[in-house]
Amino acid sequence: MLTNLFDYSKCSFFVLFLFFIHWVFIPGQSHAQQEYQNVEHALFSSSQLSGNSGPQNVTWIDGGDRYSYMQYNQSERSNEIRVYNPANGEDELIFRNTNYTFPGTGEPFSFKSFQWSNNFQYLVFQxxxxxxxxHSGIANYYYYSLEDDRLSLLVEDAFTAKLSPDGEKVAYHRNGEMFLFDLNSGEETQLTFDSQKNLYNGRFGWVYEEEFSLVQAWKWSPDSQHIAYWQSDERDVKRFVSTSYEGQYPEYTDIPYPKVGEKNPGVRIGVIDIESGENSWLTETEEDxxxxxxxxxxxxxxxxxxxxNRQQNHVDLTFFDVSTGEGRHVMEETSEDGWIEVYDHRSDLESYFIFPDGKEEFLWLSTRDGYKHLYRYSYDxxxxNQVTQGDWEVMNIxxxxxxxxxxxxxxTEENPLERHLYxxxxxGSGKQKYTDSEGMHSISMGSNGKYYIDTWxxxxxxxxxxxxxTADGGExxxxxxxxxxxxxxxxxxxxxxRELIKVTTSDGRELDAFIIKPTDYNPNRSYPMVMMVYGGPxxxxxxxxxxxxxxxxxLAQQGYVIANVNNxxxxxxxxxxxxxVYKNLGELEAEDFAETAKYLSSExxxxxxxxxxxxxxxxGGYMAALTMVLHPDVFKAGIVAAPVTDWRLYDTIYTERYMGLLEENEDGxxxxxxxxxAKNLKGDLLVVHSSMDENVHVQNTMQMITAFTTAGKDVDLRIYPPGDHSVSYNLQSEILLYKTYTNYLDRILQPGQEVRIPSSPGNTSSH
Known part of the structure; x- marks a missing residue:
């Protein structure tokens, strides 16, 4: 999926710390409203604005009565896993990595992530x-027994691994197949045997992982008796080739990547009986x-x-008896004029279907009445009943x-720009609101709803x-x-x-927007503006x-206005x-960006x-480029990073969801x-891309450059060969990327050029 990226995760904490010390404590500098010394200073000050984000890697246990979290112990120079009890404030140390070494070595143990068994007696480390x-990769997995304080190697080079709900076994995917490890006997059992190159049991290919936001292509049953899994067949999916151009003869990476109109991976659902080892197939995808x-x-x-269906405007729910393989159709939903969503990666809501424990009923999140609301169904x-209703939307369960x-x-009941807990x-009775403070609330909560951590x-x-x-209305x-x-x-x-404002377009449409004023704001001066956009569905x-x-x-310190709008x-x-925007991505969004800019500069x-x-x-790169050519008289400059430039060059699942099938919407x-x-371009354009971007291929940028060149339009191009979808590939390239952006804005918009404007009552607006 396309995402708005601004990531400093490639920077080590130590390097960040050195930069912070270097710039914050500059000898002789005044401590009254200082400004950043340069772009680097700004980038490495991001953590100072974010501040402390509270408990990390929170996992609720005991049904939601307690939670575990990670913290870095500065004095011990170690990562700790601790468990906190909200009822009495008890905080217990469970695991400290420096107390252990990798089994069979003297090397201090380290890990990327961990998971609990359902009985909370074991930890599995990645x-x-x-x-x-x-989102995915190969890792080694280790398990730790709280009872006997033992850390053991579980499996090497596995794709995914997860403890069974009863805590007695671990299943994992490795080299195309599913395996099982019995913690009591220490024995490994192979569960599937028919993988081939680009045919996997319990693993997805690129497009399913990216566009359905799932890495683990299998699930334990709640009673630990079965594993259900996807078999993914990419053998007939066309491949995309890329290289970083390193070496005398560059090495090429090729991955199965279905583009619009091409063949998708075939998938089918298998079920493994853990006791017998029997493997059976329930259902598979038919064409499209x-x-x-x-x-x-x-x-x-x-x-x-x-x-x-391929267009993702029809959803069908079927229940299967895994012992017999028999299925029964339960419900379906069709959208006549749009798409249907089944998950939301922005809120980490894995599925719009929710199956409450112990109830023969389920919940379905649907937009059928014009807003996203919960509906309650029987297993028949x-x-x-409809659970929630109103002119607002449920954003997460x-x-x-x-x-x-x-x-x-x-x-969004309080405000589309805010999230509140209810x-x-x-x-559908007895609705209760818990969060009072205005703003965006992100909630971490256990399954019983008893306690929650509110980050807002x-x-x-x-x-x-x-x-x-949540007791007694919240405490x-x-x-x-x-x-x-x-x-x-x-x-x-x-x-x-940020200052939240309303923008009114020329045809009377009202949109939510924000502006960030220059830090030296003076209504009698004139400032350049940069619209930072994303805009995706x-x-x-x-x-x-x-x-x-x-x-x-x-940028605000350098005299820029920053703006954005909900298009x-x-x-x-x-x-x-x-x-x-259905079947017409880009046009209305570009109109809203252009209208917002014109409104702001006139108001x-x-x-x-x-x-x-x-x-x-x-x-957002797509929208910046498209807005520059659809509304060429509005913006003097555009900065375009990792853009889709023609939806026929992007993947099937994302694109056909919003644009429909190519044969049905070729004009769109x-x-x-x-x-x-391309012939409409008037302003200056900077385009940046990585040749190793496996998500939005550099082919998009190259075809756009050709079109501009053919039309006699000159644009600036920067290629970062080894990077990925974020363009940059290390600390230095990240710094250079944002220096390039900043220098480009400075050169084209000339923020140092002060233009006096007549003083009038209209000029003193503080909006």
């Missing part, structure tokens, strides 16, 4: 991770079918399989307490992290983080907060949250708003209409291409 695709989700129901040995497929028949969820009865901020409040109980138990250090930091360094660029992007703050196609405003005379730029990455595909409008 270590020595080597990435394959953006997809299987995006499988879920175990609350009935023993019953698996729910979700199928979709009969609608019992956090917990389902079957004993109390209550559902805990995040929604609970409601299965029958708004435009004027840095991130706050609090522990709450704050503890404030973990108040980020007073961030407040002190923005007292020291010039900071300009379901996303939001504008929310009521604290701005932590130090590069934006650096048509964004989520949170109802289905009509989001679905308006606020201190924004210079002749010095405006648009910048975006991934889908042509019209949405940047290349089709």
């Amino acid at each position: 270590s020595d991770f080597t990435p394959i695709y953006r 079918e997809l299987i995006p989700r499988i879920l175990w129901t609350s009935n023993a040995g019953e698996l729910a399989v979700v199928k979709m 497929g009969d609608l019992i 956090l917990a389902v307490n079957t004993d109390r028949e209550r559902i805990y969820y995040l929604s 609970s409601i009865g299965f029958d 901020s708004n435009t004027t409040t840095p991130t706050q992290v609090e522990l709450w109980s 704050k138990l503890e404030t973990f983080v108040d980020n007073e250090s961030v407040k002190r930091y923005i007292d020291q360094y010039a900071y300009s907060p 379901g996303s939001q660029g504008v929310q009521n949250e604290f701005d932590t992007t130090a590069w934006y703050q650096y 048509r196609g964004n989520g949170g405003y109802g289905w009509e708003f989001e679905n308006s 606020y005379e201190w924004i210079d209409a002749d010095r405006m730029a648009i910048r975006g990455h991934s889908y 595909y042509i019209n949405s291409s940047v290349m089709a409008h």
Whole structure:
């Protein structure tokens, strides 16, 4: 999927610390409203704006009565796993990595992530991770027994591994096959045997992993008796080849990557009986079918399989008895004028189908009434009731307490720019709101809904992290983080907060937007503006949250206005708003970006209409390029990173969801291409891409450059050969990338050029 990237994860903590020390404590510098010294200083100050984010890697255990978390112990120089009890404040050390070595060596143990067994007696660690695709990779797995304090090697070079719910076995995928390790006997058993090159049991290929947001292509049954898994067949999927051009004769990487109109991977669902080892097939995809989700129901040995057509506007739910292989159709839903979603990667909601434990009923999140709401069904497929309703949307399901028949969820009921926590009865009664502070609330909650960690901020409040109980309408138990250090930091360094505004387009449409004013804002001056855009379906660029992007703050210190807008196609405003871009990606979004820029430069005379730029990455790169050619008189400059430039060059599952099939919408595909409008370009354009981007291939940029060249349009191009979808590939390339962006804006928009404008009442607006 296309994502908006701004990632400093490649930078080590030590390097960040050195840069911070170097720049923050510059001898002789005044501590009153300092400014960043340069781009590097800004980039490495990002953590100072983000501040402390509270407990890390939180996992709720004991049904939600306690949670585990990770922390770095500075004095011990170690990573610790601890367990906290909200009822009494007890904080227990469970594991400290420096107390152990890799089995059979003297090397100190380290790990990337961990998981609990359902009985909370074992931990499984992932270590020595080597990435394959953006979300997946090969790793070694170790298990730790809390009872006898033993760390043991489980498996080397496995793709995924997970403990059984009863804590007695570990299943894993390795080299195309599924395996089982018995913790009691120490024996390994191979479960599948028919993999081939590009045919996997229990693993996805690129397109399913990327566009359905799943890495583990198999699931334990709740009773630990079965494993259900996808078999993925990519043998007939066309391949894409790329290289970083290193070496005398470059090495080439090729992966199966289905582009629009081409053959998708074939998948089928298998089930393994753990006791007998028997493997049986339940269902497989017919031509142009997809299987995006499988879920175990609350009935023993019953698996729910979700199928979709290729266009993803029809979903079918079937229950299978895994002992007999018999299936029964339960429900289906069709969208006549749009797509149907089955998950939401932005909120980490893995499935829009939820199966409460111990109940022969399920929940389905649907937009059928024009807003995303919860519906309750029996296992016979009969609608019992609509659970939530109103002109707002449910954005995430956090917990389902079957004993109390209550559902805990995040929604936009208060404001599309905010998320707040509510609970409601299965029958739709007794709705309760828990969060009071204005802003974006991100909630971590156990399955019983008893306690939750609330991480929130708004435009004027840095991130706050609090522990709450839901009892008696809600009680704050503890404030973990108040980020007073961030407040002190923005007292020291010039900071300009987001200001939430409404934009009215020329045809009367109202859109939510934000601006960040220059830190030396003077209504009698004239400033250049940069619109930072993404714009993809379901996303939001504008929310009521604290701005932590130090590069934006650096630009504001250099005299830039920063702006963004929630364009048509964004989520949170109802289905009509989001679905308006169906089969016509780009056109309405570009219109909204252009209209927003024109509105801002006319409403606020201190924004210079002749010095405006648009910048975006991934889908945002596409929108920056397309807006420059569809509305060539609005922006003087564009910065385009890792863009899709023609939807025929992107993958099937993402693109056909929003654009439909090529043979049914060829005109839409042509019209949405940047290349089709290349002759219209007037402003300056900087394009950056990596030749090793396996998500949005550099082919997109190369074809766009050819189209501009053919039309006699000159553009600036920067290629980062070894990078990935984030373009940069190490610390130095990240610094250079943002220096390039900044220098380009400085050169084209000339922010040092001060233009006086007449003083008038209209010029003193503080919006």
